[in-house]
Amino acid sequence: MDLSRLEQLTDNEWRINPFGAMRVPGIVYADADLIRGMDDKVYEQIVNVATLPGIIKASYAMPDAHWGYGFPIGGVAAFDAAQGGVVSAGGVGFDISCGVRTLTTGLTRSDIEAHKESLADALFTAIPAGLGSTGTLRLSKPEMQAMLTGGARWAVSQGYGYQDDLQYSEEHGCMPGALAEEVSQQAKRRQRDEMGTLGSGNHYLEVQHVIAIYDRKAAQAYGLHENDIVVSIHCGSRGLGHQIGTEFLKSMAIAAHRYGIELPDRELACAPINSPLGESYLGAMRAGINCALANRQILTHLARRAFECVVPKAELDVLYDVSHNTCKEEEHVVEGKSMQLFVHRKGATRALGPGHADLPEAFRATGQPVLIGGSMGTASYILAGLPQSGRCSFASACHGAGRAMSRRKATKQWHGRQVIDDLSTRGILIRSHSCRGVAEEAPGAYKDVNAVVDTAEQAGLARKVVKLAPVICVKG
């Protein structure tokens, strides 16, 4: 992205002043280097989002922003229904509620060193991953209905985990306002064999260890210490979410002109929040969120069973569960006024600051854990929401490193076998059914997560709590 097209406000905040059909400015939270590394398409997409009806304050891009569908990945935009605001299927994406759940284990690095290979094998066997994998659950119609309405709460009621798991999750494990009847038969059929599966692409289950602590007090509140082993699960709503995204993107693109919406890009497909199509999508999307929450809850149960077999003293407790592809109705203060807004986070993570009522009591003084996935060869981070993030970005932060290179280029540059062997010499065990899939996910194909996270902190979006390094990675 050409820096000269942006007005620099601070080292980490840049503005695209409104022009043409833009109703609000664009705001990019990134340093100069990260911006230079961003595709020009990101600029175009930030601008396009800023033209949508009812948008409030700004069209935001996070430090890891890259070319997406309509919205940039790493895009945040909030809309006021009362001002004709829209909800966009493109602003949520094809993997509704893709997110990360991190679990503490009570183990340290030295506890698992001797068992690494066995643990990697146990997890690889226990966790259905990759295309063609199927889960063991087959939901009946009433069970599907219950899952789409109940989310992780439903999963716990079926024996996948504990009540205590639920409070350590956005929405306490269950998204209100889900309308299972707005989810098509095809979407439900597509999900039938996929409950409790990891998916593929950039999805993973990773065993990680804490290698650095930046904020001791926050780390303590989160129950994290140096050398602790944690487990992070990155996946979303599987086939159900993908099908909902596919169907509503099309119906919203077709209906747009009927609602008087000029779409600069069909992928921005949206509908007024207060419209039958908008309400239908919101109901279906919230059901999709529940599907993702249920899915990560079932995977938690499978991970617990795998650990039990290899390291019986492990106790896997949910640290937190975040989603980074959603549209949520939230209260935010804008120019001194409290507003109910529909906040789209597309490849961006909610980052509630300290004191927020939605946080579990144990985290209220600290702020929300923000779980940032890196690449399998580098690092991941746990951040905490900052008091000012509400003002900066509707309490949103980045979600990961973001890709620096296309999948095609990555497979030309790396071979999966080589990547696996290289990581193995560094003590990182990769388990995957696909060598090409591993090449596409090679560490070098991703941006520098350290730079992304440092910028997020300097921009006031979230602060660093701990850094995690991979030990075992089960890839989809």
Added chain:
Amino acid sequence: MPQQRTWEHFEHQADIGIRGTGATLSEAFEQAACAMTAVITDPDVVRATRAVEIRCEAGDRELLLLDWLNAIVYEMAVQHMLFSRFEVQIDGQRLSGCAWGEAIDIARHQPAVEVKGATFTELSVAQDDGGHWIAQCIVDV
């Protein structure tokens, strides 16, 4: 000048672009479907033994391409199949087609990624100067 009846991939940062070219619109659609399979696995290792019929109808050629590709994505997901041979007939706004393939064999096919859906990004169905049809879009993986 593009050769008749070919497929290729093109660049997208997070996902993959698929492109089918043909002397006719139908051929371009068939090739685009091959390109989509190639995102997942080498089409040559997918045996075309079982047929699945697909019918769709859409208001314009580009929406028709999306419907065709997304119908294949759906069949792959619910039938647990991969497809390597496609036959398409387009009559105005209607497409009737057939996809031939086999059950996914993880060891033999080594599927790299799952296609979540075909998107509006870089979506285009048009003829080039030589009259060849080119059908393309980005698929989300």
